[in-house]
Amino acid sequence: MTKQTVNLGSVQETLLIPLFSRALETARPNGLLKDTRAEEIVDQLEYDFSKWPPSSSWSQACIRTRLFDDIALDFLAQHPDGVIVEIGCGLNTRFERIDNGQATWFDLDLPDSIELRRVFFEDTPRRTMIAGSVFDEDWMEPVLKVGKPTLFLSEAVLIYFEEAEVKQAIVQIAEKFPGAGFATDICTSKLTTPKAQERGKRVLGISSWFKWACDDPKSIEAWYPGTEFVGSQTYVDASKDIIAKMPAIWRALTTIAPFFVRYLVKDYRIAHYRLGRS
Template sequence: MTKHDLEGIPETLLIALWARAAATQAENPIIHDEKAVEMVSQINYDFSRFEASSRYTKLGVAVRTRLLDDGLSTFLEAHPDAVVINFGAGLDTRHARLQCDTVDWYEIDVPESIELRRRFFTENDRYHFIAQSIFDLSWMDKVETAGRPVVFLAEGLFMYFTENELKQFFKELAERFPDAEMFFEMLGSAFVGKEKHHETLKQIDSQVKFKWGLKNTRQMESWHQGIQFVTEWNYFDYYKNQWGLFGMFARLPFARPRFACRIVQLHFASRQVANAA
């Protein structure tokens, strides 16, 4: 693969991949992702561009990876028959890392990302790749849930789309997948429009924008009667000594709502509950 094979938002998957690999190789690592280390060594891309200024990227990606791993693992322990649908999968290694071979799992991403993914991962009867945009809702007819619990994942994705795009998308999810659960990454609202100042995003060849992030996640409940906020985990509350002064500032009461990059858990209510709301 050359750097020209991924353009726009898909190129950002290489930042996350590199950050997981770098975090794995750090002293006292927060995560262990040896597959990411392997992939970085095999992809023809100048990953060295990220090394000079990457402290918060490595830490943020490591923390979000750990939080999502923990959230999903807890869900799957309670629902071992669940169907996992991973939006914007990129080169995410969670399926292998959590040893989810017995789980029906769908990786959804645009064709160029899935093409790269196929170099390192193989589909089987329980592990499926869907090569299309998540906004092409025909993917909904390709996943087989058969009344089982459904859990959605979205990491490093929604911040690149507008609120109007996401509102319609979440409405469709709530309508088509009542009783489903979702874990996703929410960008702090202070970072919307500040992509030129992001330490690693400004190093890639493509120009992408941070378009969405909320101070109050509960605002999403107004998008559809079936959307229910469950909980969220603020990155800056974890590994506090590694965030330094910036983390101390981001945890201050006046700054916290705007700077809170976090993992959010939502529930999509059953139709009966949603209609009664």
């Protein structure tokens, strides 16, 4: 079988990190999640995944995904026919894993990423792929037409951009979708230094390093009137189900020395907001 070549920009290429992590976790007994679709896609890509050094980051990426899953599941429990927008969707499979059969989903990403995504996924009446940038506004129109409560998920996307760009994106969404939910991962300035990123990103180069530092997640409330910081989670705040499926070393540390683990992971968290109301 001819494999699918990968032609992505360096930032877009980071979409392969969560994809590969889900495939690895699926193969691990009692893994954090089961994603056979991720395994299939990895097998079909012409890409040297072995160039990525062995790292605990693979499991961490899946813990992050599970935390985003939980936010989405909570939203769907409250709004079964609501709308979920995956910003920078990459080769995300959240729809396959947690869709409730009623919600409407939009998968937004840059044209090269959507082109690759269309090789493996198709639009359906409840799921639409959109090629575009989160920093533009054209992509919002089909989402607005649905007219339902909306949740925006930005998993491993905005941290690759400058703060001014991140603010622009969030403000634009808040203006069009007052009251919507918005979840994104954030990291402190400690993790945006070259020293903190050199080892993990040496494969992709400096253009794929984290750029946006957010030392206080509540500070985003000031970006748009009425925006509310709902809360944030680090990996040690995960549910008991997630912790029970972590790799043994993480599970042991989380159970035996939670304060030590909390110190290790305190600079990276998933933040949840309710965007300003009109």
